[in-house]
Amino acid sequence: MSPSLSKKHQKLVDGIQAGKKRSIARAITIVENDEETAAALIEALYGFSGKAFVLGITGPPGAGKSTLVASTVREFRAQGKTVAVIAVDPTSPYSGGALLGDRVRMDRVAADDGVFIRSMATRGNLGGLSRKTVDAAIVLDSAGYDIVIIETVGVGQSEVEIASTADTTVVVLSPEAGDGIQAMKAGLMEVADVFCVNKSDRDGADRLVREIQNAVMLPSNQKEESSWYPTVIKTQARAGDGVQELIAAVKSHEAFQREAGRFESERVRNTRLRIGRIARDTLTDRLSTGHQQLLDQLAEEVVARKKTPYSAATELIEQYLRNAHKAD
Amino acid sequence: MSPSLSKKHQKLVDGIQAGKKRSIARAITIVENDEETAAALIEALYGFSGKAFVLGITGPPGAGKSTLVASTVREFRAQGKTVAVIAVDPTSPYSGGALLGDRVRMDRVAADDGVFIRSMATRGNLGGLSRKTVDAAIVLDSAGYDIVIIETVGVGQSEVEIASTADTTVVVLSPEAGDGIQAMKAGLMEVADVFCVNKSDRDGADRLVREIQNAVMLPSNQKEESSWYPTVIKTQARAGDGVQELIAAVKSHEAFQREAGRFESERVRNTRLRIGRIARDTLTDRLSTGHQQLLDQLAEEVVARKKTPYSAATELIEQYLRNAHKAD
Numbered sequence: 001m002s003p004s005l006s007k008k009h010q011k012l013v014d015g016i017q018a019g020k021k022r023s024i025a026r027a028i029t030i031v032e033n034d035e036e037t038a039a040a041l042i043e044a045l046y047g048f049s050g051k052a053f054v055l056g057i058t059g060p061p062g063a064g065k066s067t068l069v070a071s072t073v074r075e076f077r078a079q080g081k082t083v084a085v086i087a088v089d090p091t092s093p094y095s096g097g098a099l100l101g102d103r104v105r106m107d108r109v110a111a112d113d114g115v116f117i118r119s120m121a122t123r124g125n126l127g128g129l130s131r132k133t134v135d136a137a138i139v140l141d142s143a144g145y146d147i148v149i150i151e152t153v154g155v156g157q158s159e160v161e162i163a164s165t166a167d168t169t170v171v172v173l174s175p176e177a178g179d180g181i182q183a184m185k186a187g188l189m190e191v192a193d194v195f196c197v198n199k200s201d202r203d204g205a206d207r208l209v210r211e212i213q214n215a216v217m218l219p220s221n222q223k224e225e226s227s228w229y230p231t232v233i234k235t236q237a238r239a240g241d242g243v244q245e246l247i248a249a250v251k252s253h254e255a256f257q258r259e260a261g262r263f264e265s266e267r268v269r270n271t272r273l274r275i276g277r278i279a280r281d282t283l284t285d286r287l288s289t290g291h292q293q294l295l296d297q298l299a300e301e302v303v304a305r306k307k308t309p310y311s312a313a314t315e316l317i318e319q320y321l322r323n324a325h326k327a328d
Numbered sequence: 329m330s331p332s333l334s335k336k337h338q339k340l341v342d343g344i345q346a347g348k349k350r351s352i353a354r355a356i357t358i359v360e361n362d363e364e365t366a367a368a369l370i371e372a373l374y375g376f377s378g379k380a381f382v383l384g385i386t387g388p389p390g391a392g393k394s395t396l397v398a399s400t401v402r403e404f405r406a407q408g409k410t411v412a413v414i415a416v417d418p419t420s421p422y423s424g425g426a427l428l429g430d431r432v433r434m435d436r437v438a439a440d441d442g443v444f445i446r447s448m449a450t451r452g453n454l455g456g457l458s459r460k461t462v463d464a465a466i467v468l469d470s471a472g473y474d475i476v477i478i479e480t481v482g483v484g485q486s487e488v489e490i491a492s493t494a495d496t497t498v499v500v501l502s503p504e505a506g507d508g509i510q511a512m513k514a515g516l517m518e519v520a521d522v523f524c525v526n527k528s529d530r531d532g533a534d535r536l537v538r539e540i541q542n543a544v545m546l547p548s549n550q551k552e553e554s555s556w557y558p559t560v561i562k563t564q565a566r567a568g569d570g571v572q573e574l575i576a577a578v579k580s581h582e583a584f585q586r587e588a589g590r591f592e593s594e595r596v597r598n599t600r601l602r603i604g605r606i607a608r609d610t611l612t613d614r615l616s617t618g619h620q621q622l623l624d625q626l627a628e629e630v631v632a633r634k635k636t637p638y639s640a641a642t643e644l645i646e647q648y649l650r651n652a653h654k655a656d
Contacts, residue, residue: 039638046636061389158486264631271637272627278641279648280612287611288604299600303592308374309599310367313606320607325653 005040013044016143021116024143028086028118031135035128042135049141052084055250056166058154058188063174064198068237068246069151073115075243076147084140087119087151088133088162116140131281133162134274154188164191165270167263168253170246172196173212175204189215192230194249200234200242209234228256287320294319333368341372344471349444352471356446359463363456370463377469380412383578384494386482386516391502392526396565396574397479401443403571404475412468415447415479416461416490444468459609461490462602482516492519493598495591496581498574500524501540503532517543520558521581524574528562537562556584615648622647 005013012030015023027045031038057072059065069085076083120133133150140148150166152159163169171192195212197205212232231249235242257263288295298312307315333341340358343351355373359366385400387393397413404411448461461478468476478494480487491497499520523540525533540560559577563570585591616623626640635643 042638043636047633050631050633267631268624268627271630272623274637275623275626275630275640275644276612276616278637279615279644280608282641282645283611283615284604284608287607295600295603296596298603299596302599302603303378303595305375305378308371309602309606310370312603313610316603316607317610321649321652324649 005044009037009041010044013041016045016139017048019143024116024139025118027139028120028136031132031139032120035131038132038135042138045138045142049138052137052141052145052148053168053254054137054141054166055147055149056163056169056191057149057151057172058160058163058169058191059172059196059198060174061153062176063172064237065151065153065172068172068196068198068235068243069149071237071240071243072149072247073117074240075247077112077114079247081146082114082144083147083149084116084143084145085118085149085151086133086136086140087117088129088153088159116143116145128281129158130162130165130277134165160187160191165274167257167266168193168250170194170196170250172198173208174199175202175208193228193253194246195230195232196242196246197232197234198237201236205234226260227262228253228260283320286324287316290323291316291319333372337365337369338372341369344373344467345376347471352444352467353446355467356448356464359460359467360448363459366460366463370466373466373470377466380465380469380473380476381496381582382465382469382494383475383477384491384497384519385477385479385500386488386491386497386519387500387524387526388502388516389481390504391500392565393479393481393500396500396524396526396563396571397477399565399568399571400477400575401445402568403575405440405442407575409474410442410472411475411477412444412471412473413446413477413479414461414464414468415445416457416481416487444471444473456609457486458490458493458605462493488515488519493602495585495594496521496578498522498524498578500526501536502527503530503536521556522574522577523558523560524570525560525562526565528570529564533562554588555590556581556588611648614652615644618651619644619647 009030012023012027016027027041030041057065057069066087069087073083073085118136120129120136133152137148137150150163152163154160154163154171169191171188171194173188173195175197189212197208197212199205209232212230216230231252233242233246233249235246237243254263257266294316298307298316301307302309302312337358340351340355344355355369358369383400385393385397394415397415401411401413446464448457448464461480465476465478478491480491482488482491482499497519499516499522501516501523503525517540525536525540527533537560540558544558559580561570561574561577563574565571582591585594622644626635626644629635630637630640
């Protein structure tokens with residue numbers, strides 16, 4: 001299936017395992033732009049991954065995620081952990097000012113050798129975001145970082161899904177009107193292991209905390225007996241207040257999951273979904289690449305109402321299976 | 329492939345073609361919740377669809393989309409057109425207050441017999457959004473509405489994709505800081521046929537218009553010679569200002585596309601993508617449903633680093649193809 005690595009890329013793999021930032025950066029660029037080489041790269045790196053703790057941080061735009069991530073990174077560093085950050089946020093910067101502030105803050109953090117920060121290019125590229133993010137996480141994991149943070153904007157469905165592939169998922173909300181409702185609508189309540197009410201000095205912070213605690217108790221959000229109930233932590237990321245508590249909550253969740261034997265089984269569950277996604281994407285590529293003409297013809301027949309999209313899809317699949325069979 | 333319709337559902341089809349709102353509503357609920365019946369329903373309805381003009385309206389949260397949609401609907405009605413609206417917006421309501429305002433506004437509009445408004449339930453449901461939305465549009469199309477409006481929040485990749493399956497796509501921005509940058513990052517520039525700068529009485533409206541006009545001219549956004557260049561319209565949706573101009577711009581785009589023979593070919597292109605998506609989803613279902621045990625085993629081997637996600641996916645596909653072959 002996947003091509004074997006060229007000498008050049010083998011050197012890249014060595015550089016990554018040696019933790020060379022330039023090699024890591026180049027590998028992530030490959031993951032972003034060259035699917036085939038990326039697959040080969042992951043083949044080569046995968047065996048060295050799996051040691052990092054993956055932390056997902058998501059939430060609506062403007063909740064202060066980037067600032068929170070920056071202070072979280074500083075706190076992990078103070079605890080002697082190395083940290084890598086992948087920021088997947090097509091809507092960020094939400095405001096030019098905030099960006100500047102965060103960037104300065106981030107740059108100061110990124111100067112540190114035990115820290116790697118990379119934002120994924122998503123502009124105009126609406127596909128494969130999930131694959132690219134998870135592969136980037138594998139690169140950073142195999143480079144030996146203790147913690148890999150995946151930051152996504154919790155608005156689009158894909159973005160929420162990405163964050164929820166982490167070992168622990170933190171949902172960041174701010175007391176702005178509607179954030180609570182919005183979180184529920186966006187399916188954020190379902191993926192949260194820890195809630196972070198940021199900008200907790202603002203009006204409505206306590207109301208939001210209550211809102212969340214009530215929502216967690218809603219029948220639709222009930223879990224089995226023995227399972228973890230999301231904790232709610234108040235932070236003021238800009239001042240760093242509450243960040244230690246946030247990290248403590250994340251660690252409690254990790255400990256609980258390990259205790260309950262759920263840490264590993266969650267990774268199996270996520271990996272299961274991932275294998276399914278890769279298989280799906282591979283089949284999709286084969287379906288379209290192998291059958292351009294048939295697809296053109298089917299599309300025209302569907303637009304002319306001679307066929308329906310569903311019957312056309314069935315025809316496409318049957319043709320593909322016939323060819324695959326011949327290919328054996 | 330798809331099951332044939334029960335008597336009950338045949339009556340539903342009749343009700344939809346008779347334009348009965350209750351039948352339409354029930355059909356959309358089926359589209360949302362029961363994939364199999366939905367497929368059969370679309371099989372039955374598809375031949376009667378294709379007459380409606382489909383208008384996509386997208387943009388970041390808080391740009392005033394819902395208010396704009398409401399005034400657009402009123403304007404279309406004033407021109408004697410019947411209009412159906414599908415609102416896909418997991419983040420809406422962005423603020424409780426705005427919602428209330430919009431809902432009142434919407435209710436007044438929805439009382440009109442020539443108008444149907446439905447928001448798609450997305451809470452906690454992160455899959456199949458695109459299929460459900462397009463199928464809902466087919467239901468409304470086959471019910472005989474002249475215009476079908478699909479409103480999505482232009483932040484997540486899926487949401488942007490959904491809106492861009494329309495005949496004409498309007499991207500709504502407001503002069504808030506960063507909206508322009510955000511739009512570019514979210515890939516909104518690429519999908520826009522018409523830009524709507526809403527809340528145009530606010531500071532920065534003219535700057536945003538210039539920002540957009542410059543962005544449209546960026547090399548990366550250049551199109552072939554003969555193709556349409558997005559127009560920029562200023563509106564104040566709450567007061568209804570500029571809405572006639574917006575609709576005029578939409579009509580110019582439609583006319584241009586028809587003139588250039590692109591109206592039909594765009595539908596073919598979108599349908600082509602759609603057939604591919606349906607085929608992909610069908611294969612994904614078969615892959616997972618038929619191979620639970622294999623998937624479990626592969627996932628565990630991958631987590632144990634005995635295999636990589638990519639080699640596991642290849643194995644899954646090969647197994648599926650062998651079974652499909654046997655099944656012949």
